[in-house]
Amino acid sequence: MFNPSQQGYIPQISIDCVIFGYQNKQLQVLVSKLNLEGNFMSLAGGFIHQNEDVDTAAYRIVQQRMGISEIYLDQFYVFGKASRNNIGFIEKVMELNTSTFQSKSETIQTYDWFNNRFISIGYYALVDISSVLPPKDNANQQTGWYNIKNMPELIMDHNDIVSKALESLRQNLDQKLIAFNLLPETFTMKEVQELYEAILDRPFARNNFQKKILDLGVLQRLEKKFTGAANKAPYLYRLKKDNTN
Amino acid sequence: MFNPSQQGYIPQISIDCVIFGYQNKQLQVLVSKLNLEGNFMSLAGGFIHQNEDVDTAAYRIVQQRMGISEIYLDQFYVFGKASRNNIGFIEKVMELNTSTFQSKSETIQTYDWFNNRFISIGYYALVDISSVLPPKDNANQQTGWYNIKNMPELIMDHNDIVSKALESLRQNLDQKLIAFNLLPETFTMKEVQELYEAILDRPFARNNFQKKILDLGVLQRLEKKFTGAANKAPYLYRLKKDNTN
C-alpha cells in the first residue's frame, strides 16, 4: 500500500474495474487477493493521475494487470455513498497484520489520505482469457478468475460493484454487440451461444440463435473446424473488420 | 464565486445537472446566466460535501434551484478528460470583468482550488415545469428554459453534457417509464404523445401510440377534459399510485 497523494493522484476518487472473462462456459471475474494476512479479495482498482483522462486511467489499470493492449472498457456507474471509505477495511487489515503495522493511531495517520471517503468510478472490461497473462501470481494463489455465480466475499462494496457491472453488461449486450470481446479471434456459433447463455443466464434455441446472430451481419464465416468428434464440423467465425466504428 | 475547499467540499469533483422540462411541445433545458459581465451560460452545478452522498448532492443542487421536493434524477455519465478544467473559462471571465477582479496572477491564486482539473458527474433531472419556481431571476433575464433544439453556447463542455444527457434520456425512456415526470399530475394522451415526439424527435401514429401506452398498464383513466373546442373531449390520465417501486 502507498500514499497516493504523494504520487500526483486526484484525491478521494478511485477507479474499480470489473474484469470479465469467459471460461468453462461461465462468465468469470478477475479477483486479486491482497498481499496481506487475512482473506482480502479485491477488484482491480487504482487512482487517477492529475494529468490523465479517467478513461485512460481505467485502461492503464486493466492493461497493467492483464498485459494486453486491446481492451474493451465501459464506464458504467459511480459509487458515491458518503459512508464509502476504507476505514473498516484498514481496521481489519491492522487486526490481522500486527507485525506489519505499528500502533493504530500511527497507522491511521500514515494512511490518512487513504482513509478518506472515496468516490469510485466503475468500469467493466471484457477480455479474451486465452490472450491475457495468467491471472495467478506466486504470492497469492487465491488470485484468479471466479465464476460470477460463485463470487467470494470481496472488500468494501466490491460485491455490489460486480452486481451492477453485470447488470450494465446485460443491458448493453444487444445494443453494443460487445460479447465478442470475450471470445478469441475465431469461434464457433455454439461458443457464442454458450457465452450469451452464461451472461444472460437463460437458454437460447440453437437455430433461432444462429439466425439472430448471423442477421446482425457482423460475422464472417471461415473454414470448418474439425474437432475429431463423430459429427458435422461447425464453421468458424470471426468479426468482420470493415465495420464502421 | 467562492472557494469550495473551505466549505468542506470534495476537491476536483463537481456535479452538473441537466434539468429537463417540457413546455410548448418542446423539450427544454434549464440554463443559468452567471452573474458576471459577458455571456456565461451554465448548467446547474455544484460540489459534494465531505459527508454527503453523491446522489444527495445532486438532489440538493436541483432542489435548491427548482424549489420542489419530488425530483426524478438519473446519474448518466462521468466527464473525466484531463483537460477538463476551469482555466479557460476563468480567463475569459477576467477579461470581461476587469473591475471585479484584481491582477491575473492574484486571481488565479485566489481561485486556485477552482482552477484545478475537475471530474464532473453528470445527472439529468426531469421536472414538471408547471410546478417549479419561475426560472428567471431578476438579475439575469437570460436565465431560463431553452429549447433543446436551440441551445445557447454554454461554458466549458456543458453543451456536450447536454447531448449525452439527451442520449441517455432517450435510451431510458421506454425501459424506465420516466417521461411522466415531465408532465403535470394529470394529462391527456395527446400530451403524452407530443412529449414522446419531442424527446425522440420523431412522429408517432396516434392510435398505435395510445395502445402502446395504455398496454403498459401504468395509467389510470379519469374524467374527460372539456376544452371548449368543437370536438370530442379527451380523457385525462394520471399515473397509478399502487405501482411497486
Add this chain to the structure above:
DNA sequence: TCAAAAGTGTTCCTTCTACACCCATGT
C-alpha cells in the same frame, strides 16, 4: 349539420418462437 379531434377496430406485415428435417463426421 358539419368540421375537428378523439376513441376503437381490423388488416397486414415483420419478427420471434417452436418444431421438423436434412447433412456432415468418425466409429
Add this chain to the structure above:
DNA sequence: ACATGGGTGTAGAAGGAACACTTTTGA
C-alpha cells in the same frame, strides 16, 4: 450403418405499423 451434433427451412404466435371507421363536441 449409425449416433451425434450442426445447418437450414417452415408453420404458428406475437408484436408493431398502416388504414379505416365511429363517436363526441361546439359552432
